[in-house]
Amino acid sequence: MKTISKLSCCFSGCGTAGIHLAKALGASEIVAVCSGKNIEFVTEQGATGVIDYKTQSALKEYGKDYFDFVYDTVGGINYAETRKLLGSDGMFVTIAPSISIAVRYFTNMQKSKSKMIFTNHSRKDLERILDLKKEAGFEPVLQKILPFSKDSVEEGFKLLKSHRAKGKIVFVHEN
Template sequence: MRAAVRTGLLGLTIAFKDDVPPPPPCDPNVPIAPTDVLIKVKSAAINPVDYKLPRLVGGTVVGIDLSGTVERVGADVTDFKVGDNVFGRSPIIGGRGGSLADFALVPMDEIAIKPEWLSFNQAAALGVAYLTGLQSLRAGNVSKDSSVLIIGASGGCGIAGVQLARALGASRVVGVCSGRNFDFVKGTSGMELELIDYTKEGSIEKFRGENIGKFDCIYDTVTGSGRGEDYVASMMPLLKESTGTYVQINGSPTTMARHVIGRMKAQRKVVFTSGKGKKDLEEIVSLLKIFVARPHLDVKTFDENGVKGAFEQLRGRRTKGKIVFNME
């Protein structure tokens, strides 16, 4: 089958191949685990984690996010049947292989039924970015009338955060991104929101000066992304005193260590997308339906050039919304 695979000594190079062995249960004579679902992948999205992990951790086939059609189910699978259209994740831990392939084998509690009003490409984009957005906004107690600051508002996780914050009822949503992406973020979010251009000298400082103690939640998708950007110290004072929460999804080794040993500083949290995703995926669909919001896509062809170009673009950290491969 076609697949994007990790190659080289550590498996940190990503290459397109068309002779990768399919998951064994593609052969009807090979048993399928009771809780597994075999999916004919129609669309698969990519995330920075896909190129950050070596083969030893991430496995040979790259990718987590997918949508497609159920080909075969294990004996204990009751929520899905052959022919159902589904979307979700092929998780790194507990997964049976990645999503950038013609077929993927996934645990039944990591997928949900794809609604008709989302295309396969759109549904594939929801896994990692929207689950992270939902779980982060939850960690920040975002609900009706919350004020939320989203750092990195034009990226995959950022746009998800903006759309979900709106659907959760936040009354003030402010995004930080580069000015050239303002129209794109406004268009995709479908709401009136304030945007701050971090590339314009003095704009962050001015915004900070006017907003001390005003936010219930800061959702930071940028800090610790590998280029030394760190918003934590400069933005923490914008939280409401004692009740606001700073949620980050990446960070320095010290922050990560503190998170792992449960010693995060007051009002700060690190979120790693977790748990079995099915219920949260269903909630995401319900929330997006409120405003008929959809992810913004940059659709690529699944071939050698498409895979190479897409990962170069993703590594460049200038992606607008989500990069998705149309696998059909």
């Protein structure tokens, strides 16, 4: 795995996990992108810097070629501007690609600073994440634990689609 010294990530349940993992992997600088009301929370989670997307621009605050890695967990970002943040060996990863990003990638119009990653979950990967969790001492942030029912699933997905979840939404099947 490539060493990440400077990471920028969007704030969400997956963004919070990204902060924890980046910290566990030794990132020296972790910049979270969120609204001003979440600055204290992301700092508590391990972010060393914060961009309030409502009032600031990462490009203006940090300049071109600053980050090794940009992790987009929300989607809808300006990819052309975001790409400028990456150094020559930097990588942009999104878990919520827009249709334009997908089209550019599959038609070879995408610049080399991004990769399409298809996940293949493995026991080895999950064990590595658990080891990092133990070593770094972080706990996953749970936004809400809901029973596995039609109404609760609708409630959970409504929260997920709002892009306002600070942690993971968990559904519990009760026998």
